[in-house]
Ligand SMILES: Nc1nc2c(ncn2[C@@H]2O[C@H](COP(=O)(O)OP(=O)(O)O)[C@@H](O)[C@H]2O)c(=O)[nH]1
């Protein structure tokens with residue numbers, strides 16, 4: 001097994017050399033079955049138990065990660081560490097806990113996939129774009145099922161308006177429209193991650209590009225254009241002509257986790273406008289000298305974009321407050337431990 005084909009390169013080698021990895025093999029996590037992970041190493045594919053999580057540390061493994069694997073002959077196989085990621089596409093994990101979920105690690109390109117039928121949703125695309133810019137990977141928008149859509153050109157121009165400078169493709173796995181164009185992203189040693197709702201044709205696209213059935217796809221209930229889940233886990237597959245694709249099960253919602261670069265790139269103009277209001281605590285309602293209201297009235301700022309920004313901004317502020325709360329909680333716990341320790345010292349026990 002040649003790990004270079006799986007994306008091993010100087011970046012990871014450099015990180016590897018900083019570790020004490022004597023007796024270990026570098027391995028890339030190619031499938032996540034929950035309790036177990038499939039890892040590709042020079043010695044072949046290995047099935048490894050998921051290591052015990054160490055809080056929020058890097059041991060939170062994701063498909064696409066490079067890990068230090070130790071094989072103890074006659075005993076077991078262990079993952080000892082994970083290398084720093086080159087890129088990561090994250091979302092806020094579902095549930096009340098404030099937690100990051102890495103959906104795809106070390107992808108070079110992310111295909112943001114929507115189908116051109118009823119699934120098409122510009123607000124969702126905006127969200128994916130923000131997360132993609134924050135991931136560090138290059139986003140490409142792929143609109144599937146062009147064979148099922150009569151107004152492809154209209155939808156394309158909407159997308160161009162929202163994501164300037166990003167490549168956009170309308171494709172069909174049925175008519176093969178656009179398939180050869182997107183093949184250029186499949187380069188030896190490079191990883192493309194497929195992100196999008198369930199049923200948009202991600203697994204079908206992998207099979208179409210591969211020219212063989214590498215992954216199972218779902219039969220769709222045409223009535224509501226939703227499919228049933230068949231892709232149950234994340235999986236990184238090596239393509240016959242080189243390059244890798246990371247297929248993911250559909251995400252129902254994408255809650256923003258990080259938003260530094262993403263919001264800047266997607267809404268830089270809005271953020272600039274806000275700075276130009278006369279009052280720095282402007283609510284953008286009836287205040288005099290409100291740059292936002294002026295831009296909305298003159299048509300310079302679209303109401304839809306403003307609504308999106310407001311909603312995302314609120315969501316991010318909420319998330320930040322939750323993150324902050326978690327941090328304070330951790331500090332409090334620390335504080336309690338320290339004061340307990342101090343008491344012990346006082347009592348002369350330590
Ligand atoms: N008409 C049409 N159907 C497609 C296309 N690509 C996928 N499908 C169908 O959409 C359904 C869901 O595909 P699948 O690849 O499992 O979606 P995934 O959940 O995103 O992996 C399947 O019934 C596919 O046959 C396409 O380009 N055109």
Ligand SMILES: [Mg+2]
Nearest residue numbers: 202203230231
């Ligand atoms: Mg699938």
Ligand SMILES: [Zn+2]
Nearest residue numbers: 277282284290
């Ligand atoms: Zn204002």
